[in-house]
């Protein structure tokens with residue numbers, strides 16, 4: 001196929017997926033022989049805790065069977081248990097919960113499950129800047145997309161990615177009151193709920209399940225991006241619809257991954273340890289940026305730092321970074337409202353972060369540029 005077809009256009013519009021563009025630019029600009037340090041994509045380089053890996057290994061069966069899309073009862077129970085410990089909410093694992101192969105597919109497919117094509121109720125409201133999959137899913141489902149800009153003046157607000165900002169129960173209540181009054185769904189992507197530094201981020205589920213679907217993942221909390229394991233929790237009407245829809249799509253989580261997930265959701269100590277690691281990297285970069293008078297906004301939770309681009313042009317600034325072998329994400333790649341900002345994913349190791357900080361001297365020094 002020499003030209004992108006209609007599905008490609010539907011999915012990504014005229015633009016390339018941001019991470020593909022970023023990778024291509026980095027390859028072109030990074031000096032030969034220099035090890036590139038990636039702050040671009042939110043893929044943690046931390047080790048998956050040993051007990052989780054061991055559980056997975058021990059769960060691989062001699063005879064393999066198709067897993068069920070509804071998941072193992074003990075997985076749904078483990079997810080519900082974590083929600084109770086973490087947010088103080090009590091859900092029924094049978095009626096309120098479904099596993100997902102990570103939240104990316106869940107977000108994408110959710111639009112297909114809820115959009116009524118050709119109906120008045122086919123608008124999906126998406127914040128900008130935001131995780132690009134919200135828009136890809138909405139477009140593919142044939143929804144009209146309405147962008148709700150997040151701004152510096154309003155403190156950025158949810159979602160955490162890319163801004164790292166958080167919201168409180170009061171703001172959730174405002175959104176949910178309107179949703180319940182007018183009858184629309186609220187998808188609350190809470191992928192980073194366990195990566196925080198001061199106040200613990202809240203969940204929409206704290207205000208009840210009606211009209212809500214919250215999405216959670218082990219990718220960030222437990223450094224398990226490769227396992228593809230998360231879950232959806234919320235309104236039983238929506239869970240029921242998804243329970244009927246998802247088996248046809250082939251997104252059931254493999255049983256041995258589910259067993260590893262049971263171990264991961266059942267333990268909070270390793271999540272605490274992950275937070276400690278991110279906190280060390282965060283302080284290192286925040287102190288360094290402060291020394292350079294680079295302004296940080298949002299960034300209260302998640303492993304992202306959302307910083308003003310020195311000089312104002314986020315793409316030009318990231319290209320300067322690439323010339324010293326560093327990659328970060330231009331805010332404009334994640335939506336127009338992100339222009340002028342750069343997202344730093346604190347995913348390299350602490351040692352790599354130290355190395356990055358020394359390389360930044362060459363970026364800020366006008367003589368070296």
Ligand SMILES: Cc1ncc(COP(=O)(O)O)c(C=O)c1O
Pocket residue numbers: 042101102103104105107131159161189191216217218219225229230
């Ligand atoms: C806001 C947000 N939601 C969802 C995801 C998807 O995560 P996963 O599919 O690994 O659960 C990501 C990944 O970076 C994300 O940033």
